[in-house]
Amino acid sequence: MDSYYLRNRDFFRVLPTVILCGADPGSWAVMHPFGEFLRKKGHDCRFLLDGWAREHAAQNLVSTEIVSRKAIEKFSGSALLVYGARQLFSKNYEMISHSRDAGIETLFVFDSWKNYLINFRDPSDGSMYLPSRIAVVDERMKEGVLKALSGYADEDLEKRVDILGHPAIDNSVAYIRQLTGERISTLKSRYNGEGSGILKLFVMEPIREDFSMVNGMDLGYDEQSILDYFLTRCCRGDEKILVKVHPRQSREEVQALLHDARRAEAGNAVQVVSEEKIENLIAIADEVYGMTSVALHVAIRCGKKVHSIQVGRNEQGKSISNPDLEACLIA
Numbered sequence: 001m002d003s004y005y006l007r008n009r010d011f012f013r014v015l016p017t018v019i020l021c022g023a024d025p026g027s028w029a030v031m032h033p034f035g036e037f038l039r040k041k042g043h044d045c046r047f048l049l050d051g052w053a054r055e056h057a058a059q060n061l062v063s064t065e066i067v068s069r070k071a072i073e074k075f076s077g078s079a080l081l082v083y084g085a086r087q088l089f090s091k092n093y094e095m096i097s098h099s100r101d102a103g104i105e106t107l108f109v110f111d112s113w114k115n116y117l118i119n120f121r122d123p124s125d126g127s128m129y130l131p132s133r134i135a136v137v138d139e140r141m142k143e144g145v146l147k148a149l150s151g152y153a154d155e156d157l158e159k160r161v162d163i164l165g166h167p168a169i170d171n172s173v174a175y176i177r178q179l180t181g182e183r184i185s186t187l188k189s190r191y192n193g194e195g196s197g198i199l200k201l202f203v204m205e206p207i208r209e210d211f212s213m214v215n216g217m218d219l220g221y222d223e224q225s226i227l228d229y230f231l232t233r234c235c236r237g238d239e240k241i242l243v244k245v246h247p248r249q250s251r252e253e254v255q256a257l258l259h260d261a262r263r264a265e266a267g268n269a270v271q272v273v274s275e276e277k278i279e280n281l282i283a284i285a286d287e288v289y290g291m292t293s294v295a296l297h298v299a300i301r302c303g304k305k306v307h308s309i310q311v312g313r314n315e316q317g318k319s320i321s322n323p324d325l326e327a328c329l330i331a
Contacts, residue, residue: 001037004135004164011133015080015105018043019072021095023051025247026111026294027084029168034082034109037167046079048072051086052248069098077103083131084109085119087210092119096129106131109164112294113141113322116148118215128152135164140323172298176283187284191242191271198239201281202230203290204246204254220314223291227261229311230289231270234330244281244295245274292320300324 005012012018018038022031031053039045048071072081072095081099083106086092092108099106108119108131120129130153136142142161149157192199204223211217227243235241245254251274258270273281278295282288288299289307299306308325310317321329 001034001165001167004162005037005041007162008133011105012038012041012043012080015078016043017075017079018045019048019075019079019081019104020045020084021048021050021081022053022084023049023086023088023091024084025052026168027086027109028053028056029294030109030111030166031082031084033167033171034164038082046075050091051088056247069094072098072104073102075102075104080105080107082107082109085111085115087115088214089115089118090122093122093127093129096120096131099131105133107133107135109135110137110141110145111166111168112292113137113144113324114292114320116141116145117152120149121152130157133160133162136161137166137169138163144322166294166297169294169298169301172279172282172295173301175277175279176298176302179280179283184283187280191273191281191284192240198236198286199284200235200239200241200287200289201285202227202241202243203278203288203293203295204244204249205291205293206246206249207291209248217316218314219310219317219320221291221310221312221317224257224260225312226291226309227257229309229330231261234289234307234309239269241270242281242285243270243272244276244278245272246293250274292322292325296328297324300328 020031020035022028035045035047081104083095096106134145136145142163145161146158207219207222211219212222243254243258245251251272254272258272282295282299282302282304285304287305288296289309290296291309296306296308306328307330308328309330310321311331313331
């Protein structure tokens with residue numbers, strides 16, 4: 001984050017007040033450390049939170065409000081709005097539009113390698129909602145964003161897209177690498193007992209809600225179809241299976257999916273896990289499975305054997321994948 005800030009210091013310097021907006025777990029995982037970083041740089045940081053972040057993070061912060069036009073207009077012309085990507089794309093359009101009307105500069109921050117165009121272009125009418133600047137995770141994402149927006153944005157777009165990194169992934173990898181052998185042994189005993197068999201972790205995502213229900217998108221697969229495939233095609237009866245609940249899903253919801261899922265003939269010891277840190281589960285897993293979760297990128301960087309299952313995907317499904325996941329793809 002330091003190098004990003006130095007490269008863009010003139011942009012930040014003229015806007016001492018920074019409004020950080022977050023809603024989904026992924027965006028909050030980036031917004032929170034970025035906000036703390038900017039606070040240490042002397043900026044007056046305020047948080048506008050909605051959805052999951054409002055319910056789970058606001059109690060630990062000061063200066064928080066619900067995301068709204070009224071809340072934004074209070075800072076008209078005198079602040080920078082840093083907005084984390086969220087799955088409810090219509091809210092992204094509203095946020096950019098409200099800020100533009102209020103004369104507020106905007107910095108849109110990506111937290112995952114997908115939805116490069118739909119975050120800014122309303123497919124219902126083709127309207128574009130481009131922020132002042134866009135922060136991406138790495139060079140691959142920068143290339144993807146510029147390619148997706150080519151033909152829709154001004155020629156100077158490349159100057160407004162810069163690499164911030166991904167503090168949440170960095171923090172997760174650092175946490176896993178500092179775990180002691182004793183701690184890992186304790187975790188393995190908790191989740192695999194005395195067993196010496198393979199421990200497989202499946203990371204859930206609310207695909208139906210995020211894409212089908214909220215945005216009317218069909219990827220060609222959802223969490224039910226992928227869970228079915230995982231249990232019947234990727235598991236053996238002597239393996240222990242952990243299914244990690246997504247922060248926006250409930251244990252009951254995942255247990256219902258498991259109840260409906262087809263099982264391998266031999267059957268598996270499947271445990272639904274909701275409270276444990278995802279980093280602890282990645283640390284003890286022999287193999288990590290999922291769809292497009294950022295947790296897969298953490299596992300890849302930690303040297304785990306990773307599988308991104310996207311069986312049945314169509315062109316829209318392909319559009320939310322990325323090169324790192326394509327390298328470990330099951331489709």
